[in-house]
Each structure stands twice: as C-alpha cells, then as structure tokens.
Amino acid sequence: DIQMTQSPSSLSASVGDRVTITCRASQGIRNYLAWFQQKPGKAPKSLIYAASSLQSGVPSKFSGSGYGTDFTLTISSLQPEDSATYYCQQYESYPLSFGGGTKVEIK
Amino acid sequence: QVQMVESGGGVVQTGGSLRLACTTSGFMFNTFGMHWVRQAPGKGLEWVAFIHFDGTKDYTADSVKGRFTISRDNSENAVYLQMNNLRPEDTALYYCAKENWAFANNGGFGSWGLGTLVTVSS
Numbered sequence: 001d002i003q004m005t006q007s008p009s010s011l012s013a014s015v016g017d018r019v020t021i022t023c024r025a026s027q028g029i030r031n032y033l034a035w036f037q038q039k040p041g042k043a044p045k046s047l048i049y050a051a052s053s054l055q056s057g058v059p060s061k062f063s064g065s066g067y068g069t070d071f072t073l074t075i076s077s078l079q080p081e082d083s084a085t086y087y088c089q090q091y092e093s094y095p096l097s098f099g100g101g102t103k104v105e106i107k
Numbered sequence: 108q109v110q111m112v113e114s115g116g117g118v119v120q121t122g123g124s125l126r127l128a129c130t131t132s133g134f135m136f137n138t139f140g141m142h143w144v145r146q147a148p149g150k151g152l153e154w155v156a157f158i159h160f161d162g163t164k165d166y167t168a169d170s171v172k173g174r175f176t177i178s179r180d181n182s183e184n185a186v187y188l189q190m191n192n193l194r195p196e197d198t199a200l201y202y203c204a205k206e207n208w209a210f211a212n213n214g215g216f217g218s219w220g221l222g223t224l225v226t227v228s229s
Binding site: 001032034036038043044045046049050055087089091092093094095096097098099100101 | 142144151202207214216218220221
C-alpha cells in the first residue's frame with residue numbers, strides 16, 4: 001500500500017503570503033495526485049487533479065506541481081477564505097490513500 | 108449541476124448494521140465510478156470503497172473488508188454502502204464522491220456529497 005506524508009501538519013501565515021505544502025508518496029505514483037480543501041464543518045472540495053490540473057472553478061492562485069514521489073501545493077497569495085485543512089491523495093493504485101492533512105491558519 | 112445526497116446514517120450498537128445510500132442527479136450516473144470516503148471526528152480522510160461505473164468491479168479498504176459492501180443501482184442513480192458488524196472505530200462522517208471522468212476507475216475525485224454521520228456505540 002502507498003503511504004502519503006504531508007508537511008507541515010499546520011502552518012500560520014499572513015494575508016498575501018505565498019504558502020507551500022508538500023506531499024510525499026512512499027513509492028512512485030507518476031502524476032496520480034490530487035489536492036483537496038476542507039473548511040470546518042464542510043465537505044472536502046476537489047482543487048487539483050493529475051498533480052497540476054485545476055478543477056473547474058478553482059481560482060488560479062492555487063497551483064500544484066510534482067511527479068513520482070514529491071509534490072507541492074502552492075497558494076500564491078493567501079487570503080482569509082483560504083483558511084482550511086488541505087489534503088493530498090494518491091489515486092495511482094488501490095487502496096487509495098490520503099495524506100494526514102495540513103491546517104492553514106491566518107496570522 | 109451535480110448533486111449527491113447521502114442518507115442512512117444514525118446511531119447503532121457494536122455489531123449492528125446500517126445501509127448508506129447516495130442519491131445523485133445532474134450527471135450521467137451510469138458512466139461514472141463512485142467512491143465512499145469517511146472521516147472520523149477530528150481526524151483525516153480515509154478512502155473506504157469504490158465501484159466501477161457498471162458495477163462489474165469494486166475495491167474495498169482492508170479496514171472494512173469482509174464487513175462493508177459497495178453496490179449501485181444505475182436505474183435509481185444511487186450507490187450504496189452496506190455496513191455489517193460495525194465497530195466503534197467505524198464512527199465517522201461518510202461521504203460519497205464521483206470519479207472525475209466517465210468510464211474511469213482511477214481518474215481522481217470530482218464532486219463530493221455533504222456526508223451522513225454514523226455513530227457506533229460500544
């Protein structure tokens with residue numbers, strides 16, 4: 001089974017900051033990597049698929065990169081509405097697996 | 108507009124059973140694979156099960172294998188999760204999610220439902 005490790009587990013940044021979250025797979029997953037945003041009390045929202053492709057309607061301040069085992073999610077200019085927990089997920093093989101999540105807070 | 112609504116959650120004793128349903132609209136249900144994902148209170152996301160668009164193939168997490176069964180009814184635009192021999196560690200919010208692409212079985216997730224809460228008391 002593929003293990004997904006996210007870092008950091010939490011971060012605090014100021015409005016306007018550039019924020020980067022990393023995700024590492026225990027084995028190569030090509031670009032079968034997705035990112036999700038979850039706000040408190042809400043269902044997850046799909047942000048990115050295929051490591052770097054934005055889901056329809058997702059603002060371009062979100063971007064993803066990586067291939068193989070190492071991936072990043074970047075928020076180019078952090079806004080209050082971006083306060084949430086972010087999860088990566090591999091879907092290269094079953095069982096699918098998620099990272100442990102990164103909680104992003106606004107200073 | 109894609110809509111997915113989960114139902115069937117509730118409180119059940121250890122060893123009991125529940126059947127969750129996810130009813131959908133706004134897309135061609137019979138061409139999309141469907142997933143169940145759960146989230147224990149205050150915890151992260153855990154993938155539970157997947158079923159192929161035509162129901163001919165499915166996958167289940169080891170943590171629920173032999174106890175949970177995923178199925179679908181394409182005439183009703185619904186996917187189900189039969190949960191037997193429930194344990195306290197199955198307590199979670201259960202979400203359904205659709206595949207990104209028609210006819211895919213590993214295309215990533217598109218839309219998610221709002222979830223239904225399952226509580227297993229000991």
